[in-house]
Amino acid sequence: MGIDIKKFKVVFFFIICTLILCYFNQNTKDYNVVNDIEKNYKNNEKLDEKLNNKIKIELEKDALDNSEKYFILGYLQKEEKEDEKAKEYFELSKNSINKNTHDFVKIYSNKFLADYMVKNNNFKKAIEYAVEAFNNINPVNYNESYKIIWEIFEVIDDEEEGRDIAIQNIKKVIHTRLLSVDSQIYLYRSLHNLYMLNRDYTEGIKTSLKIIKLSEKTNNTYYMLKSVVDLSYIARELGGYDTAINILNSIESDLVDDKDLRIDLEVYRLLNLAQCENITMKYDSAQKHLNKISEYQKFITTPKNKSIECLKNITIADLYSSQGKSELAQKHINIAKKTLDEAGETYYGLKSYYYIVLGQIELANGKNKKSIYYLNESKKHLEINPDTEMYTRASYGLVKAYKEIGDTENVEKQLLNLLELQEEKNELISQKYYKYVGYKEDFEKVQKDKKIIKIVNFFACIMISGMMYFLLKLIVIPNILTEKIKRKIKLYFKNNNYKLNYQPIVNPNNNAIVGFEALIRLNVNGKLIMPNIIISELEQCNMMGDLSIWILKKIIKDYCQMKTIDYLEKDFYVSMNVSLKEIENEVICEKFKKILKESNIGKDVICLEITENVCGEDYKKVYKNIRELIDSGFKIAIDDFGVDYSNLSFLEKFDFNVIKLDKYFIDNIENSIIVQRLIDAIYHLSIKRNITVVMEGVEDLDQVELIKEISDHKFYIQGYYYSKPIEIDKLKEIKLTH
Template identity: 35%
Template sequence: MIIIKKIFTYIVVILLVTVSINFLVKSRTGNFLIIEIQRSYENQGDLSENFKENYKSKLSHINNVSNKEFILGYTDLNIYNNYEEAKTHFKEVLNKRDRYTSKFALLYSYGFMSELNMKNGNIKKAIENARDGFELLNPKDYTDYKVTLWNIFRPVLTTKEGRELALNSYNKIKEHENLLNKESKLYLYKRLSNLNILAYRYVYAIENNLELVVLASDMNRYADVNRATIDLGVLARQLGEYETASKIISYCDNQKIKNVEERADLEIYKYINLAEIEIILKNYTKANEYINNIDKYEKYVIPEKLDDIRALKYIIKSRIYTENNNLKESRKWIDKAKDILDEDKVIFYIDKNTEYHIALGELEFKEHKLSKAEESFKRALKLAEDTQNGECIEKSLKSLYNIYGTMGDLTSQREYGRKIVEFKDVVNKHFAKTYYKNAIYKYKEGIANKENKNIKARNLLLWILIIILITILFLFNIYPRIVNMLNKSKIRKYLIGDKYILNYQPIINPKNNNIVGFEALIRLKLKNKIFMPNNIIKDMEKSNMLGEVSLWILNKILEDYKEISEIKDVIDGFYISMNISLKEIENEYIIVNLIEKLRNSGIEEKSICIEITEDTYYQSQIRVKNNIDKLRKAGFLIALDDLGVEYSNIAILERFKFDIIKLDKYFIDGITNSDIKRTVIDTADYLSYTKNKTIVVEGVEERPQMEIIRNTVSNKMYIQGYFYSKPLILSELKTLKIKKA
């Protein structure tokens, strides 16, 4: 009996050992297959031929159902392109998961299901998939699954909730970055930079790129150093600091990079972004040079990128020709871009599809195909919003605002004006908020030191240097940008909310007391208080908003023109003038819009006068002269404002052609007691009489001053001043009674 029991025990033990060995073999077989899949996926490579040939024969040895389902799903998707079968398998991975299911299999399956749910419009479920995937991991796993983790979040980044989830998750990883190896830290900084840009948290993105530069330099990873440096330049461009951006990007020297493909790739990235900046700065020759520099690097890039590079080249060339008004050449290049453009969402350098539709819209606008331009910019806006491309969102919104203004669709224009303000408010809010939370708080409270107790002294010094650099950047560069952005938003709100008003001051012929014209003068009305130009123009100038405000003023003048023409004592062929600086005259965009608005108004030529003020610096005398000629040809009168205030504007008389010259108030004040001032008026009278020039004397307030002008020889010596009328709103103007002098 005892012998039988022993034999039975041996048999049971042997069976248990056999089953255990068999189970372990099958488990290890499944794990080995999944490990090979994970290795190829994390390294972003292809499965080996050996795997493809032998994996099927090993499937029968796998016990764990969910692991087997994963291998079947992955191979169906990546070897056989059988999406529907793969979908079924990945669902089963999650349904049949147990404690033996591979963590990689679960992460990948959650990522797949997140993407599937986004395609099906189930955003809530997609975000839930991404969250569940992240919660599988503990801090020590981040190094092993860095690529897989990013691909879990990527499908939901088109939603606000998804971006917040991803950013919060990666910030949790950053709390444990001391557990990461250097390679994983580099990857972390890149992803955090991407996410902070998507959330318009530019200060954090700057910090991430600075951290990346420091770490990559320490690792002698010159390609990563230079890409991060270019990205810093791109951030500066997005903040509107174009010259700073150009300097940062130009600083990159890629010659240290031994790998010729990597070097070529970075040179292309560098020149594309430099060209974009030069277009913004209107340096079209330089932009074209940068684009042509790309040609010599094309042969070194991988085939998948080649079409993208060529499409971007053609798009940028089209934009250059559009800005130069060579529309035929622009159309040729944009059509070439269209022929090779694809609709994939992979962005190697910049977002080609969004940039294409913006470039196409700009061309169509210049071709006066406004409906088509509207369609192109709306398409660009949709694409930019999908990728949270803030720069392109702003471009598209501004373009649509201008199109509706040109169309005369004021309702739509106001709507897009509101959208611009709302968008800028979001950016400004995040930008200021992240600075104060990050730079000032950490710097004052010493949190950088508390969070990193175990780091080496050298790294701590580098961290402090980074904080100081951010602080310097804020004080001397970013803070003024925040102020300017807030001012822009405020000014746009006032424009849209009709807080600005126009006052009109009559210009009188003292010989017959007829009104020959008016000067439109802007005021700001807030809570029944009126703010004068000297209080509001400075903010507009600092915020680079004078052009936008000038277009609003012209719109308002054109709206009021008919009513003003019916006022008593106003002659036929009267004009209304508005002030524009030389800097604005130099701006091709403003000139095109001024001409377009006048052309579409139906008002006769020489009814609107542009008074040029020389209160700002301009760069190109030739460009100013050409643009003045364009305005005159389009039907505008051109006046020189405040002649004699500065020596330089006397010289302007020789450089540019003017229809009207306005003498500054200085020459009429105290004229009865000044022979020199009397001589100036006599000279102006002679010039007006012999050259048939209109002269307007400003600041006439007293009868003796008026009589001096009335007694001149020329019939084109006019008066503007309080002797006849102060500036009035339209309703007051209608009841104006001119003094019978």
């Protein structure tokens, strides 16, 4: 019975139409306008007409649950700046939350309510809402919500109680171990900001070091160096300006590959450096750094440029004010005022800095009451964004202003404030600061009856200075130098500066080449760098594995060219050096096996010569990895046998195919009975286990003849007698004549 094609087509068409309708119907059911609002909010966009119309349609359908409906109504009022109405709707939304409510609604109804509570100075309620917003984030989603977490807690960071709660919860998130390295870095930077606002410098230092360590894992040089700048800021806060300048001068922004991030880092560094040098009266140098910032600003197109311009102008005004150039200072502080509110969103403590400089200018102009007003305004902002350096400067400015008008009561009050600042936990200000700021005598007068505090502070300052010196010398600078070397090595790879030279391994009985050893060379501007320097730098940066992988790939590439060389045995091999540390590393071994398998060059072509410049710890792992490498097609050689007593144990513990005898053996073969007996033992071992022996460092005919007398069983020669290491293109020129 035949198929009715016409009926089949109709049925098929009907099925397809039904599926399409089902698809669109499901999508219509799944659609939630909250998704569009979430996207709009996260992109920092205003609601456009198209989205407004969508929202109206969805509200008219009455398909949303109450929580989502109230949230959308609140969001619309928020966009219209109708805070009271928005707050009412968000409260209704929050109270209507159920298990099916959209996650964005659960989180942000509370987050927006926290915002409004802060505006109304109801900080206790703001903390409650912020914590509830955070609790509505599923821990499984922490990794993708790390920015939201900080956005929630940033709302309550104006008060110490809020900061402590934020620290507690952010640490909880980090300790879940659910975060990627990048997410951890972001949240550690948030923690660092909170610690700085709490003036908890010990935790600030620890957090910066964690960020540096994490940044190394992902080669994130930008955040590593930014954390180094943060360390310099802590040194500033503790009064160690010379230490801060040393740290900032040690930073090389060129290590950051991304141009925008490099410029951002350099501007951040230069602003800090200029401020430090202004305080230490290095005015010319500070001015040069501020001029450099102007050059970088040409390349910054983001809104952040306005904030940079504002902070730069405040710093320039500060610089001119310190030098008594009041007119120039006033000009730049007026420029800064234009973008002050906008810039204050980007930089913590910017407004307090602005008012301090304004106060300095008015003080220099003899307008003491205005100066007092501005300096007190600075202190109000410092209550929200605490900063030891700024607080100290504001207090000293007030001391001077009150002295000018003869208000001794307030002079004493400000000096006592400074004393209290010193007594607080984690607020240890170095004595160095006071040689750069006036009225040290007044301060010491108040301290006369506080000799114990002076002694404690003195030792605390020595301790802090020692700690910062330790960080600079033993952690910060080595990390920067390592990153610099890494960058240089990567450029060598990119520019093909690394070269392989090959030295033949020869059977002296028939003058046939049985193999080659690949030896690394580095060519920089026509100058040949020898292996000891290359290896030292690579080990310092933990990049030996990268080089070994490059060598293996290069050997495989050169192998076909080697086949055309005269005097070559059919089953010749090529050897390369690897350290025991690399053999221990399972990741590197897996890469070796994969590269060899994909090359299709066959078994026993590549020989890995294990050197012992780095001693291994896990011998079981080494044994396992060697066995697997042999099974995958590699030969294994023990290199420089006899140099280190430990490689005697190698003969018993591990499988291998080749023993390479150090040059010491051939140089002492005639004069040392011990050497002769060792060679005799190795000869018998080579026969018993069918092992190849290679004598290294053979340089003259007499040595060749001696080796030929020892054995004709796989006893081979490598040395200048036959050839020095040469480039692949010159291997054809080798003449193996006796």
